[in-house]
Amino acid sequence: MIATPACVRLTYPAKDYPVLEIDHPSCRARVALHGAHVMEWQPAGHEPVLYCSPETVLREGKAIRGGIPICWPWFNAHPTDPSKPAHGIARNRFWQLTDSQDGGESVELRFELKSADATRAIWDQEFHAIVEVRLGAELHVSLSSHNPGSTPFCMTGALHTYLAVDDIANVEIAGLDGASFVETAGGRREPGVQAGHIKVEGEIDRIYASTSTATIRDGRRTLQIHKHGSASTIVWNPGPEKAANLGDLPAEDFRRFICVETANAPGAEVTIEPGAHHVLRTRIAVS
Numbered sequence: 001m002i003a004t005p006a007c008v009r010l011t012y013p014a015k016d017y018p019v020l021e022i023d024h025p026s027c028r029a030r031v032a033l034h035g036a037h038v039m040e041w042q043p044a045g046h047e048p049v050l051y052c053s054p055e056t057v058l059r060e061g062k063a064i065r066g067g068i069p070i071c072w073p074w075f076n077a078h079p080t081d082p083s084k085p086a087h088g089i090a091r092n093r094f095w096q097l098t099d100s101q102d103g104g105e106s107v108e109l110r111f112e113l114k115s116a117d118a119t120r121a122i123w124d125q126e127f128h129a130i131v132e133v134r135l136g137a138e139l140h141v142s143l144s145s146h147n148p149g150s151t152p153f154c155m156t157g158a159l160h161t162y163l164a165v166d167d168i169a170n171v172e173i174a175g176l177d178g179a180s181f182v183e184t185a186g187g188r189r190e191p192g193v194q195a196g197h198i199k200v201e202g203e204i205d206r207i208y209a210s211t212s213t214a215t216i217r218d219g220r221r222t223l224q225i226h227k228h229g230s231a232s233t234i235v236w237n238p239g240p241e242k243a244a245n246l247g248d249l250p251a252e253d254f255r256r257f258i259c260v261e262t263a264n265a266p267g268a269e270v271t272i273e274p275g276a277h278h279v280l281r282t283r284i285a286v287s
């Protein structure tokens with residue numbers, strides 16, 4: 001492990017499971033090396049912005065329930081092989097911490113994951129993925145996907161952001177008015193066009209075609225999700241029945257979060273030519 005500044009402390013909340021705890025004037029946060037996963041982020045003067053389940057399992061191979069899972073190189077089910085892990089290979093393995101800086105106004109972390117025999121067994125591509133996280137008054141997360149191989153690869157993915165809300169019943173999401181979507185909750189595939197704000201009434205699992213900023217209000221604060229390199233926005237909440245079956249989420253906690261994901265979903269695949277790369281980035285601001 002590389003040396004870290006004084007504001008970044010290495011902890012082990014579970015055996016062989018390192019998590020960085022950040023205690024900085026601008027924010028407090030927790031970031032796991034497993035999945036290069038921002039678990040918690042609380043800018044100074046605010047309540048925690050991300051939801052992380054108190055029942056999440058911290059174990060190699062199991063995705064953390066909450067924070068910002070990096071879903072890559074495919075979003076949700078694998079396009080042709082349902083036996084492959086949902087949401088790809090990035091969130092289920094340890095990444096390497098390759099840089100860590102106290103930038104004064106924020107803390108910067110860099111994680112890398114490269115193709116190896118274990119990844120080729122699931123996804124037979126050469127790749128070099130880099131996650132850069134900047135934690136301060138705002139949160140920036142970027143995923144750069146590089147192709148060091150000799151054949152192009154095609155990918156989807158998401159920065160699957162679990163936003164903490166006071167009560168899902170009071171949530172309104174703005175910024176997607178007029179965007180077309182496909183509602184996929186309960187295995188459906190219903191197309192629609194958003195009219196006005198989104199209100200969440202039960203399970204919702206929509207893929208919006210959108211490059212716009214989304215604004216989330218819950219009556220106590222406003223969160224903005226700005227994005228770059230992303231043609232899809234996913235809006236997901238499991239609702240009461242699915243939440244009760246998830247196993248790593250308290251049954252009532254579906255009320256405590258809404259996922260608004262900076263994504264490129266199926267239908268908005270990105271092809272990376274040899275030697276090229278793509279950047280997917282989100283910036284979260286609170287007011």
Ligand SMILES: O=P(O)(O)OC[C@H]1O[C@@H](O)[C@H](O)[C@@H](O)[C@@H]1O
Nearest residue numbers: 063076086087160205234236261
């Ligand atoms: O339980 P998982 O694998 O973390 O996935 C959670 C959800 O993630 C969302 O991004 C998908 O749109 C949902 O379909 C999926 O159920």
